[in-house]
Every structure is written in structure tokens, then in C-alpha cells.
């Protein structure tokens with residue numbers, strides 16, 4: 501059995517859900533995978549920070565109602581969120597970055613990842629900022645320090661599309677994709693079809709843990725734009741920045757637009773897409789589209805996402821699954837940790853034997 505010490509950066513919906521999973525599943529993971537997770541540090545802008553080399557009881561972390569600065573009441577705790585100290589000094593093997601996504605410059609999450617990798621710690625993250633805006637730098641930093649930078653949850657939450665496409669569509673001639681890549685806007689469109697207003701629908705998505713800290717990023721398409729950049733760069737060999745992706749969200753759609761589409765046998769969906777063009781460039785965009793009801797993406801409802809990969813050998817390969825949610829996204833972090841566990845040299849030696 502291998503025990504991984506982990507540091508949680510940000511203690512909002514996703515990292516709390518991961519702590520809850522740890523409280524409930526360590527014994528099963530040990531039996532099935534030969535690993536256990538031990539939380540040795542947590543830091544959060546509002547709650548403060550705590551380092552405890554022997555481990556913090558995951559159940560106590562999720563069950564305690566901490567007030568602002570409340571980590572000060574824990575042994576080794578402080579009311580200040582000293583992220584740099586926690587990331588550099590905590591005895592963690594893996595840093596779990598789940599602070600807010602900053603779509604403009606990716607900070608402070610990019611710095612969090614840099615500090616971790618530079619001090620020889622693996623990083624797993626659901627934060628789209630570092631992946632969309634600094635992946636080449638962070639991957640090369642990871643390689644130089646012999647650690648991993650993993651980010652499956654940055655696109656489609658717990659639905660494993662990045663690793664799946666990289667590994668199982670290799671050689672199929674992937675040349676493009678289109679998909680529903682934002683759970684909040686898809687949920688909101690569905691609620692508006694049912695007669696609810698935009699603001700009330702967004703509020704529901706927030707309560708369910710789907711929306712970004714600033715939900716403008718969801719409804720204006722900025723979140724999908726980051727995901728399109730990530731997929732185009734990871735899977736199509738692009739070097740896109742968000743500025744390369746034309747972007748329109750759903751905030752301009754009115755109840756009348758939605759009703760008219762329904763009467764005419766269509767449904768509005770926010771679609772992110774990219775394709776390799778004849779000259780080898782990549783054309784990418786985010787825009788609401790009116791899809792006929794028999795289109796494969798038209799039936800995808802709620803916070804579910806779907807992506808259709810366009811390949812030479814298989815035609816379209818469509819994957820659908822959760823696109824947002826606290827537990828769903830925490831699962832992506834777990835899947836990254838398992839990927840790190842399974843890629844360790846001794847695991848590979850065992851497989852080869």
C-alpha cells in the first residue's frame with residue numbers, strides 16, 4: 501500500500517467533496533488500488549490554512565462548520581491563507597489545486613502550480629486557468645522535476661474525455677470536435693425552456709455547485725472558450741490562446757427565442773468546437789446554436805455535457821457524461837491521483853514482468 505500525502509488548495513465545493521470521498525473510501529481504495537490519501541494541509545482564502553504532518557481527520561474537516569479564519573482553531577492552523585508556505589513547506593506528495601478559475605490570467609492558480617512543481621510535488625487540478633493559459637510551461641516544469649501535472653477535470657468534470665481521447669483515439673485521425681462543454685449554461689437553457697427566468701436558473705445552478713464563482717463566465721461562454729483552448733491544444737496539437745476563439749454565450753437568448761425554437765422543432769445549445777483546417781491551422785469558436793431535435797447533442801439535458809470527436813477512421817465518436825458538480829469533479833481529481841499512482845516506475849515494472 502502506498503499512502504499519498506496531499507495538500508488541498510481551496511476548500512470550496514470540489515475539494516470538500518474530495519475530502520468527503522477520502523473520509524468514506526480510503527479502505528476500499530487501499531483494497532482495490534493499493535493507495536490511501538492522507539490530507540496533510542489545507543488552505544482557503546476565507547478559512548485560513550493548516551499544516552499537520554501526521555494528517556488531518558478528513559471527516560472532521562468536512563463536518564466542522566468553520567467560520568471565516570476558522571482553520572486557526574486546528575492544531576497547526578492559522579486564520580491566514582498562506583498558500584505559498586503551505587504549497588512549498590507542507591510534507592505533501594500531491595498538491596490539489598481547486599481555487600477559482602481566473603479566465604484572464606490564470607492567477608493565482610498558475611503560481612500555486614508552479615510552487616508545487618518546483619518543490620517536487622505532483623499537481624492535480626480542476627482549475628481551467630493554468631491548463632488553458634500555461635500548460636506548456638507547467639508540463640515542462642513538471643518534467644524537469646520528475647513529477648506529474650494532471651488536469652482531467654478541467655474539461656467535462658468527472659467524464660474522462662482528455663485521457664480517453666489521447667489514449668484510446670490515438671491513430672484514429674482526430675481532426676476536430678464539437679460539444680456541450682458547460683454544465684451551467686446547459687442546465688440554464690433547460691430551465692428556461694421550462695419557463696424559468698435567466699437569473700433564477702443561474703441561482704439554481706449555483707446552489708447545485710455547477711456555476712463558476714462568477715457565473716458570467718458560464719453564461720457568456722468564457723468557460724467554454726477555455727475548454728476549447730485546452731482540447732484544441734491537447735488533442736489537435738494547437739497553440740491556441742483564448743483570443744483565438746470567437747466567443748458568444750447564451751445571455752443574449754430570450755424566452756421568446758427559446759419558445760420559437762421549441763415550436764419549430766429546434767433546441768438552443770451552447771456549442772464549443774474546433775477543427776483542423778486545410779492549411780493545418782485550427783478554427784475554433786463558442787456560440788449558441790439551434791439544433792434540430794434529432795441532432796445527437798439536442799437531447800443532452802441538465803448539467804450533462806457531451807462531445808463528438810471527429811475522426812478519419814471512426815467518423816464521429818460521441819461521449820456524454822457529467823459536466824459539472826462537486827462530487828463529479830472531485831472524482832476527476834481522484835482519477836488524476838490514480839493515474840499518478842499507476843504511472844509510478846514500480847507499477848510499470850510489475851506490469852512488464
Ligand SMILES: NC(=O)C1=CN([C@@H]2O[C@H](COP(=O)(O)OP(=O)(O)OC[C@H]3O[C@@H](n4cnc5c(N)ncnc54)[C@H](O)[C@@H]3O)[C@@H](O)[C@H]2O)C=CC1
Nearest residue numbers: 510511512513514544545598599600601626627824825829
Ligand atoms: N464545480 C464544478 O462543477 C467544477 C469546477 N471546476 C473548477 O474547479 C475549481 C473549484 O471549483 P469549486 O470548488 O466548485 O469552486 P468554489 O468556488 O466552491 O471553491 C473555490 C474555493 O477556493 C477558495 N479560493 C479562492 N481563491 C483562493 C486563493 N487565492 N487561495 C486559497 N483559496 C482560494 C475559495 O474561498 C473557495 O472556497 C474552479 O477552478 C472551477 O472552475 C471544474 C470543473 C467542474
Ligand SMILES: N[C@@H](CC=O)C(=O)O
Nearest residue numbers: 682683684711712824
Ligand atoms: N461552471 C462549469 C463547471 C465545470 O467546469 C460548468 O458549469 O460547466
